Amino acid sequence: MYTNLAYLGKPHEDIVDYSKPIMVTCCGYYRVHTSSVISTERPNGRGDYQLLYIAEGKAHFYFDSKERIINKGNMILFRPGETQIYYYYASEKPEAYWVHFTGYDVNNILDYYQMPKGENVFFTGTSPDYQWLFRQMIQELQLRRVNYADFLTMILRHIFLMINRYLKEGQTASSDVINEIEKATHYFNENYNKQINIEKYAEKCHMSSCWFINNFKKITKVTPMQYIVSLRITNAINLIENTDYNITEIANAVGYDNSLYFSRLFHKHTGMSPSEYKKKYKK
Numbered sequence: 591m592y593t594n595l596a597y598l599g600k601p602h603e604d605i606v607d608y609s610k611p612i613m614v615t616c617c618g619y620y621r622v623h624t625s626s627v628i629s630t631e632r633p634n635g636r637g638d639y640q641l642l643y644i645a646e647g648k649a650h651f652y653f654d655s656k657e658r659i660i661n662k663g664n665m666i667l668f669r670p671g672e673t674q675i676y677y678y679y680a681s682e683k684p685e686a687y688w689v690h691f692t693g694y695d696v697n698n699i700l701d702y703y704q705m706p707k708g709e710n711v712f713f714t715g716t717s718p719d720y721q722w723l724f725r726q727m728i729q730e731l732q733l734r735r736v737n738y739a740d741f742l743t744m745i746l747r748h749i750f751l752m753i754n755r756y757l758k759e760g761q762t763a764s765s766d767v768i769n770e771i772e773k774a775t776h777y778f779n780e781n782y783n784k785q786i787n788i789e790k791y792a793e794k795c796h797m798s799s800c801w802f803i804n805n806f807k808k809i810t811k812v813t814p815m816q817y818i819v820s821l822r823i824t825n826a827i828n829l830i831e832n833t834d835y836n837i838t839e840i841a842n843a844v845g846y847d848n849s850l851y852f853s854r855l856f857h858k859h860t861g862m863s864p865s866e867y868k869k870k871y872k873k
Contacts, residue, residue: 591628591680592621596731606637606670611695614742617727621685622647622678632674638692640674641749642666643714645721647684651676653710663716663769665753667705687724691746703750704757714756717772723749759809770797771809775817782821783845788814822846823859830868837864 595618599605605615615638622628648661652675660666662685668674678684693699706712714720727745730738759768773795778786791814792802806814822844829840841852856864 591623591625592619594619594725594728596728598731604636604638605690605692607692608694610693610739610743612691612693612699612743612746613739614727614731614746615690615692617687617689617724617731619685619687619724619728620678622680623683624680626680628678630674630676635668635670635672635674636690637670638690639670639696640666640668640688640690642668642686642688643720643724645685645687645716647678647682649676649678649682649684649686651711658711660711663713664711665714666711667700668710672710687721689724689727689746689749699747699750703747703754705750705753706757712753712757714753715769715772717752717756717769718776719752719772720749723752767805768809770795770802771806774802774806774814775810778814778818778821782818782825783843785845786818819855819859823856826852826856826864827860827867830864831871837868840864 595601595616597603597616598613599615601616603615607613607615620628642665644660644662644664644666646662648659651658651660651666652673666676678686723745727742730741730745735741756768774791777791788803789799792799795802803813806812806817810817812820826840826844829835829843833840835843837853838849841847841849844852846852846855853863853865856862856867860867862870
């Protein structure tokens with residue numbers, strides 16, 4: 591079993607604090623691959639709120655004494671006083687992130703992000719962003735750098751926002767579609783400076799290019815290539831503003847071998863050439 595935990599107070603302390611609208615009190619990660627079973631039994635619940643995310647495998651939760659097997663991609667929200675009984679079995683290789691939070695305005699904040707009421711479990715997809723945000727939260731609470739409490743709150747709100755977005759978009763697209771588009775945007779963000787063939791990408795992911803392009807535009811409002819070009823132009827602007835690279839070097843850095851073609855695209859998106867932009871910015 592591997593754990594990575596962070597606490598504001600003492601381990602397992604149930605902190606209820608109404609001095610701020612919302613605050614993170616502890617968070618962590620469990621990867622249960624060796625211990626036979628990890629159990630949590632709180633018949634009377636806790637005084638704070640808890641949000642869990644099943645990142646891999648599955649977990650066994652009990653609601654009204656009835657077992658419910660929760661698969662990866664699901665969030666579980668416990669409010670104060672709600673019974674918390676759940677188990678992780680090593681044979682199912684579960685990985686889970688969790689965060690406890692409190693505050694005088696938590697209910698209103700949860701309502702603002704339209705978190706489900708009357709339902710503890712809801713599917714939110716398998717985006718890598720969730721895991722990244724939880725890891726950031728754990729690290730921030732462990733290090734406690736300047737303004738860490740505010741930073742923790744921002745990360746938690748970011749997670750709420752992602753949940754809200756997913757639940758809303760899930761009304762017009764299936765979870766499988768959204769997951770495929772999220773994977774694609776992550777791939778494009780990591781590889782925008784390389785040659786990307788949309789048809790080959792779709793084929794590699796066992797999708798038809800037509801299906802992929804149509805669904806990508808349905809979710810993001812732009813085509814895959816428009817998304818990639820936007821990434822390249824945005825990063826080109828950053829290089830112009832923050833480096834001394836010449837236009838050819840910037841074009842190459844964002845994925846274009848032809849600097850003239852890059853300049854035309856840049857002008858189309860910004861209304862000026864890279865050279866004109868550079869002169870204006872430096873001035």
